[in-house]
Amino acid sequence: MRAQGKAAPQAALINKLNPIIKGWCNYNRTVVSKEIFGELDMYLWEITERWAKRRHPNKTKRWVYQKYWKAEGSQQWNFMDAKGAKLTRHSETEIVRHVKVKGTASPMGGNLVYWSKRLRKSPNISTRVLKLMGSQKGKCGHCGRLFIDGDKWEVDHILPKSLGGKDRYDNLQLLHDYCHHQKTRIDGSQSSRTRKRDRETEEPDEVKVSRPVLKTNRAGDSLV
Template sequence: MGKHKTGRNSKGKPLGFKTIIKPSRKAVQTHYQKLKGIIDSHKAAPQEGLIQHLNPVIRGWCNYYSTVVSKETFSQMDDFLYWKLARWGRKRHLNKTGKWVARKYWQKVDNRKWVFATRSEANPMQLRTHAETPIVRHAKVKGEASPYDKNCKYWSTRMGKQPGISKRVARLLKKQKGKCAHCGRTFYEEDVMEIDQCDSFPVKPLESTWILRHKQELGKNPFGVTKTTRYRWRCKSAPRGVSRESISPIEETGYQIGEAGIKGG
């Protein structure tokens, strides 16, 4: 390995090599044979039916290998799948040219070209590609954390579910990576949380508008304003990107941000 990064053993000693986990050749061949079988069994089926059968297989296989070094393998599978679909289209239209077949079955969707999709302008059904699956590395468990140490916030952030915490709170913890949506600080075991709306409260609450933040508390002003009245603050610090001067405390109701347009309450 020389000056490049190398793997280390449990004692920190360099090994001279680095282990890279990739999808095996057998797994790639098995997956390709499965895609090939689906395409061959849908020679006379419409394009929508073929896409409906291919997408679940591609999604499941990519999600399984999304935590290892598989980006290059995903791109290769997309190349193999393209040529197989090209043959599928040519066999369906023996009297047409390859250019005509390409225009019929491959479209331009948004900024993406050569998308195997239907010609519907409103909501075209498109084939999922392997390469669009994001690679998410497996995060090691922090320190001596254990599912039995009653640290529900940490395990909810990590897993998206945890006994003792509602499903909605657990999903928001995982979505926000364990941080407050208002001040950006990490939730700790002793912190009290509450669910709020990120924008003005809609007529019908939507899950996409929910955020998790520190619960309002009664106490002294955390910014050092010396007054005898009590103040209620949503977080222990100012929101990200907001200066202390732009915040004016409101007795018993929280705070408001002048130009930012955010109000406590």
């Protein structure tokens, strides 16, 4: 751990490491084994133990362990602060294996339900997107069509944040990217400057279109 990490309080260290651990595990959970995750947990134990002992060089091991590690459920040694902030373990991540496509199935075959369910099992989708996709039964919150492999999606605030909407699940929905663009044009989340710019981009400049072009001869006299 870097010097600033050694001086940081336990909660700050946990908040710093957890997103890194979760992101790495989610990205690699299709290509690693439980043994690898277990080895990484052991390595994490060693570096957090060194971190704790270095902060309290004059305290006993028992005192250090009681201060920084706590039992929770069946797990006896959790790097956890007094308020319950806990360091994520690599081994808590579920291993997901790639599932082969059934037979000669193809997205062009029309079985969109199959491809939508397959998409929701993809290991490379974030937890938030998976939760929204599950609550929406795999359908876009705007057009109602199923999400399938190859689609692009965006998380949308039902009530825009610019209008007071909160960043909570009950105010979030998953939309196709093009559906999201359509929605933001009419729900007040686009700034007036952006809407004005869009209109100027889409509407031809009538003055420039109707303006006549004057032809001149070599003497500079107008020919029109």
